[in-house]
Amino acid sequence: MARDYNFWVYIVTNEHESVLYVGMTNDLARRISEHRAGEIPGFTADYRCTKLIYYEHCTDVQDAIAREKQLKKWSRSKKVALIASLNPRWKDLAPEILGE
Structure with a gap:
């Protein structure tokens, strides 16, 4: 029986949108919460x-x-063009992921 796996590739930015960070996770809500709390050093x-x-x-870790x-x-x-194609106003998508 095939099992579905969940992985996300994501981009976060700062308040001034001056930097972009690309990451990957198997739990997007948890990871975004960690970023928001400053729990991930670096x-x-x-x-x-x-x-x-x-x-x-993504459903395959190697693809992610x-x-x-x-x-x-x-x-x-x-990266900006990719973001703009799906989120042209650079709206913070965290609330929809976190159910806020």
């Missing part, structure tokens, strides 16, 4: 990346990892 905590502006779902790596290699302008 880049996202240093730059206060708490605003979820893009995410996509490959997509994350692909997006991380993209230029900022290419």
